[in-house]
Amino acid sequence: MTTRTTTGTGGGSTAAPEPAAAPRSLETVGLSKSFGGVHAVDDATVTFHHGKINALIGPNGSGKTTFFNCVTGMIAPDSGSVSYRGRDITRKAPHAIARGGIGRSFQLCRVFPRMTVLENMLVAVRRDRLREMFTGSRKPEEVDKARALLVRVGIDHLEHIEAGNLSYGQQKLLELAGVLMADPETIMLDEPAGGVNPALIGRIGTLVRELNAEGKTFLVVEHNMDMVMSLSDHVIVFDRGRPIAEGPPSVVQSDPRVLEAYLGI
Amino acid sequence: MPSASDTRSSTAPDDTTGPGGAGRPAGAGPWRGRLTTGRLIRLGAFLVCAALLLSFPSMAPNPYILSAGVVVLSYACTATAWNFMGGFTGYVSLGHAAFFGLGAYSTALLIRDLELSPFVAWLLGGVVVLVVTIPVGVAALRVRGASFVIVSISFVLITLLVFQGWDAFTGGSNGLVVPRPFPELLRPEHHRVFFYLFAALLGVMLLAWWAIDRSQFGMGLKAVREDEDKAQALGVPTRNYKLAAYLISGTFTGLAGGMYALWFGDLDPIFQFSIMLGAYMVLMALLGGVRHLFGPLLGALIVGSALEYFKMEFGDTQLHLVATALLLALVVLFMPDGIIPAARDLVRRFGPQQSSIREMTAAELLERNREAAAEAAARTAGGTAAGGTAGDGDRTDDGGTDGAGAAGSGKEEER
Numbered sequence: 284m285t286t287r288t289t290t291g292t293g294g295g296s297t298a299a300p301e302p303a304a305a306p307r308s309l310e311t312v313g314l315s316k317s318f319g320g321v322h323a324v325d326d327a328t329v330t331f332h333h334g335k336i337n338a339l340i341g342p343n344g345s346g347k348t349t350f351f352n353c354v355t356g357m358i359a360p361d362s363g364s365v366s367y368r369g370r371d372i373t374r375k376a377p378h379a380i381a382r383g384g385i386g387r388s389f390q391l392c393r394v395f396p397r398m399t400v401l402e403n404m405l406v407a408v409r410r411d412r413l414r415e416m417f418t419g420s421r422k423p424e425e426v427d428k429a430r431a432l433l434v435r436v437g438i439d440h441l442e443h444i445e446a447g448n449l450s451y452g453q454q455k456l457l458e459l460a461g462v463l464m465a466d467p468e469t470i471m472l473d474e475p476a477g478g479v480n481p482a483l484i485g486r487i488g489t490l491v492r493e494l495n496a497e498g499k500t501f502l503v504v505e506h507n508m509d510m511v512m513s514l515s516d517h518v519i520v521f522d523r524g525r526p527i528a529e530g531p532p533s534v535v536q537s538d539p540r541v542l543e544a545y546l547g548i
Numbered sequence: 549m550p551s552a553s554d555t556r557s558s559t560a561p562d563d564t565t566g567p568g569g570a571g572r573p574a575g576a577g578p579w580r581g582r583l584t585t586g587r588l589i590r591l592g593a594f595l596v597c598a599a600l601l602l603s604f605p606s607m608a609p610n611p612y613i614l615s616a617g618v619v620v621l622s623y624a625c626t627a628t629a630w631n632f633m634g635g636f637t638g639y640v641s642l643g644h645a646a647f648f649g650l651g652a653y654s655t656a657l658l659i660r661d662l663e664l665s666p667f668v669a670w671l672l673g674g675v676v677v678l679v680v681t682i683p684v685g686v687a688a689l690r691v692r693g694a695s696f697v698i699v700s701i702s703f704v705l706i707t708l709l710v711f712q713g714w715d716a717f718t719g720g721s722n723g724l725v726v727p728r729p730f731p732e733l734l735r736p737e738h739h740r741v742f743f744y745l746f747a748a749l750l751g752v753m754l755l756a757w758w759a760i761d762r763s764q765f766g767m768g769l770k771a772v773r774e775d776e777d778k779a780q781a782l783g784v785p786t787r788n789y790k791l792a793a794y795l796i797s798g799t800f801t802g803l804a805g806g807m808y809a810l811w812f813g814d815l816d817p818i819f820q821f822s823i824m825l826g827a828y829m830v831l832m833a834l835l836g837g838v839r840h841l842f843g844p845l846l847g848a849l850i851v852g853s854a855l856e857y858f859k860m861e862f863g864d865t866q867l868h869l870v871a872t873a874l875l876l877a878l879v880v881l882f883m884p885d886g887i888i889p890a891a892r893d894l895v896r897r898f899g900p901q902q903s904s905i906r907e908m909t910a911a912e913l914l915e916r917n918r919e920a921a922a923e924a925a926a927r928t929a930g931g932t933a934a935g936g937t938a939g940d941g942d943r944t945d946d947g948g949t950d951g952a953g954a955a956g957s958g959k960e961e962e963r
Contacts, residue, residue, distance in 0.1 A: 376785070379785075393777070406768065420763055
């Protein structure tokens with residue numbers, strides 16, 4: 284497989300050389316977002332692969348998180364488009380994107396601190412009918428599902444604790460479980476290994492792998508190179524708001540442009 | 549896991565974890581499941597308080613005290629109405645007096661100009677407020693935090709100026725006399741009737757607050773209060789939820805205003821669209837505890853009674869405002885969560901200690917280890933994707949030592 288550089292000409296979505304049998308998941312075309320004079324995301328055309336673990340790496344300030352926020356609707360891009368599995372989702376509301384099957388975590392882990400662990404899980408329960416919205420929030424089957432997920436990430440014994448009292452690592456696990464509660468098809472993780480101990484990094488990596496085996500697509504922003512290289516199927520390297528290289532981990536690792544961006548060689 | 553049905557908890561007051569709801573859908577009431585001692589005490593306390601409240605008109609020594617009671621109840625209504633927005637979503641509106649005034653004036657003008665019967669006018673007044681609240685809410689809820697507070701203040705100032713300036717229609721600063729709904733009643737009787745009318749309105753609000761508090765809608769609102777972005781990312785349509793809460797809150801405030809108009813019989817923009825009134829609502833709710841059903845009511849009983857007392861003792865001086873400011877400072881300093889949580893913590897500190905965490909016996913621990921190992925083995929045998937095996941080994945460890953270790957030690961250090 285060859286490394287392909289994205290040059291960022293707006294219409295680059297036509298028949299790009301995809302690896303065989305990797306349908307598209309999230310795609311952006313010419314996505315841009317500036318804050319004042321800073322081009323945080325600059326004409327980024329990126330395709331993520333469905334069913335794979337995609338990693339997005341890059342030096343600090345390369346626009347990864349802004350890219351993330353544009354894609355999930357938290358901030359509106361200045362120009363460009365975002366589509367998910369062929370449907371345009373540019374400028375859709377965050378909750379609509381979430382309900383479309385994309386779950387996300389936040390860079391500095393965010394939970395609802397004054398709600399219990401179980402309540403944190405139940406927030407993600409989706410009710411569409413007005414009558415259901417106004418009935419009790421603790422249906423047995425929903426509670427069971429929440430508990431099963433808490434068991435899965437290993438914090439089920441904490442379900443009545445207020446989430447703000449959990450350790451940082453436990454909050455990370457809770458955030459992941461909460462994302463899973465909505466049954467997303469694609470999961471975007473912003474620095475899942477940031478600020479947690481090596482044992483927990485291992486556990487999170489294992490969970491990601493298991494979930495991927497069950498069919499979930501992942502899109503992971505991460506600084507921990509060991510984790511990225513061991514975990515991901517497809518790596519996209521960001522620098523100055525746009526992708527500069529992509530491919531399998533082994534190829535990206537030795538790409539001169541990547542070394543330059545990271546090490547300034 | 550056996551832990552799933554364990555409900556020994558001190559943090560979740562409204563545990564409804566029992567499987568009893570399986571046959572009946574939600575809505576079977578707060579006493580679903582066992583009647584525990586705690587619930588009996590709470591039910592008893594509630595009934596006693598309700599009885600005391602409802603017998604107040606008979607106990608009031610003179611009509612003046614009785615009318616003060618009506619004022620306090622009207623405060624309780626507004627504070628509870630405010631709490632639909634402030635308590636659930638954490639959006640602090642200082643401009644809720646605008647809804648109060650709009651409700652009062654709509655009711656009065658509908659009676660005066662369309663000659664509707666008083667209580668039809670009152671209900672329609674609520675509808676008017678609801679309709680006004682929609683565009684106001686859409687605009688105001690575009691911003692958060694301090695900006696929202698400022699927008700809410702500007703709203704009440706705008707309505708004040710409009711109602712003062714448009715004196716041909718509203719009577720302006722000369723006031724507006726509202727025809728009495730029960731002209732045949734003497735003053736004390738009139739107070740007594742309105743005491744119960746306000747109590748009924750309050751009851752409806754409390755019931756609505758309680759229902760929302762335990763609903764999925766309420767869960768979404770509370771998630772907005774905690775972290776709005778996060779709630780959105782989990783699929784909560786926060787904008788619509790906030791708007792719905794704002795409409796409910798504004799409409800109830802308007803209904804309280806309309807009821808006040810019918811009772812008091814004389815409206816003046818400076819009092820109905822007063823920032824002080826909005827500030828009282830916030831103070832009362834904060835004092836009692838915004839996360840609690842009865843928080844605003846308790847706050848209103850304290851602040852309202854104090855206000856009436858100061859007005860009675862010190863007449864026209866502004867001393868009651870000084871006292872209110874002091875009270876606000878004390879609340880913010882010492883009870884940022886309000887009286888109810890502070891009292892609950894106190895009771896808990898001196899009451900029987902319950903561990904909030906499930907203690908595991910050695911046997912349970914062993915069982916847990918075994919289960920985790922079996923699970924991992926099953927998964928490995930199932931032949932998961934590449935890399936799965938190494939991870940599963942990892943997981944076995946977690947299920948046993950790490951998980952149980954956290955159960956035993958992790959919480960003690962943090963609590």
